[in-house]
Amino acid sequence: MxxxxxxxxxxxxxxxxxxxxxxxxxxxxxxxxxxxxxxxxxxxxxxxxxxxxxxxxxxxxxxxxxxxxxxxxxxxxxxxxxxxxxxxxxxxxxxxxxxxxxxxxxxxxxxxxxxxxxxxxxxxxxxxxxxxxxxxxxxxxxxxxxxxxxxxxxxxxxxxxxxxxxxxxxxxxxxxxxxxxxxxxxxRDALPSKRDKQLERVMGLIDNNIQSEDLRPEWIASEAGMSVRSLYRMFADKGLVVAQYIKNRRLDLCAQALRTVSTTEKLAGIGYNWGFTDHSHFSTAFKLRFGVSPGEYRKRWQ
Incomplete structure (x- = not known):
């Protein structure tokens, strides 16, 4: 008992x-x-x-x-x-x-x-x-x-x-x-390995094209000179998923914009600027990541 x-x-x-x-x-x-x-x-x-x-x-x-x-x-x-x-x-x-x-x-x-x-x-x-x-x-x-x-x-x-x-x-x-x-x-950071440097170049490529609707794993792999499978494996080794990383990176940039842009800027426009063409999808994804809607997040920073 x-x-x-x-x-x-x-x-x-x-x-x-x-x-x-x-x-x-x-x-x-x-x-x-x-x-x-x-x-x-x-x-x-x-x-x-x-x-x-x-x-x-x-x-x-x-x-x-x-x-x-x-x-x-x-x-x-x-x-x-x-x-x-x-x-x-x-x-x-x-x-x-x-x-x-x-x-x-x-x-x-x-x-x-x-x-x-x-x-x-x-x-x-x-x-x-x-x-x-x-x-x-x-x-x-x-x-x-x-x-x-x-x-x-x-x-x-x-x-x-x-x-x-x-x-x-x-x-x-x-x-x-x-x-x-x-x-x-x-x-405690170790010296970056050759694979880390390659991942850094790919992440730089993503950042430089983060607003593009064409930013997909196939395009990234082609630009980086590797197979799509190698791209997926490289991200998986770091516990990351390519598509999820891109979405989270866009959401983080949207959050940064919400903290800094004018309050007259439309929420849908901010999402669109960083690759979210559907406002409903943007709002849902933002709330899942940050716990509040884009509008509430902006109000808190006001």
Whole structure:
């Protein structure tokens, strides 16, 4: 009976995790399971406080395919020990440490003991801004003693003490966190491989022709001097899909335009400028990526 009750508590906790953070599978590990979750939303700041013990969460390609790939999870360890894995990397987290997990790739989170951490949703377009090639270092432990890690922890906690932050203030706090962490993430960048350089050239080709209706994988492959199959494989190696990358790149540029152009500019015109010929499709795709409609996004920045 006790074992059954333990699994019932776990199933309830896992259901809450899935609603707050996206699809995860999970299992109880040896020891007495404990789990709770608190959600915190203040406009752009969306995070969960996870308290858990003797359990494991993981995402396979199945869970990834059912989720929104527009995010990274920035994990701020508060107490205890957690082991996070993604790709070939493993981060053993202790109090004060920070790490990054890519929502578009499989991962594993093992709560080996009583643990408390904050999982902050970081929009992909903000973290990857001005970056074309190479992978961000996910499941790397950023040591609690690093000055920028200490400052990032303080900034996050101070932001959480102010739930009345408006849209611009909360997005500014999120951007400040990203600016603090970006240097230590870039320090771990490896020298770009020949394939990374080739991918960078292709992404440059996409950027230079992002407004064209002819921007399709077949055209890109032809211009880059490769087969369509090689193009797909090159993107797949980075956890990307060509068509999805193009759409997300267009949406990110639309979001940038909504923050900067005149309020008299028509929404349909902004979408059209960046390759969305159908306004209904543009509006639906924008809301899926950013959580709000183009009109609401512009209002928040006004």
């Amino acid at each position: 006790a074992d059954s009750a333990n699994h019932e508590r776990f199933d309830s906790w896992l259901d809450h995790i899935n609603r707050a953070c996206g699809p995860f599978a999970g299992q109880v590990t040896d020891g007495g399971f404990h789990g709770s979750l608190q959600e915190y939303h203040a406009n752009a700041m969306k995070l969960s406080i996870v308290d858990a013990a003797h359990s494991r969460l993981f995402r396979t390609q199945y869970e990834v395919a059912r989720s929104n790939d527009a995010w990274y999870y920035a994990v701020f360890q508060l107490d205890g020990e957690t082991v996070l894995e993604q790709g070939n990397n493993q981060a053993v987290m202790h109090s004060g440490d920070i790490t990054l997990i890519d929502a578009s790739r499989p991962c594993s989170i093992n709560y080996t003991q009583q643990t408390k951490q904050i999982s902050l949703l970081v929009p992909r377009h903000m973290l990857e801004q001005n970056r074309r090639s190479g992978e961000l270092p996910c499941a790397y432990r950023l040591n609690a003693e690093m000055p920028v890690v200490k400052m990032s922890q303080r900034l996050l906690h101070e932001s959480m003490k102010n739930p009345t932050l408006n849209a611009c203030e909360s997005e500014a706090a999120l951007e400040a966190l990203i600016c603090l962490l970006r240097p230590v993430l870039q320090v």
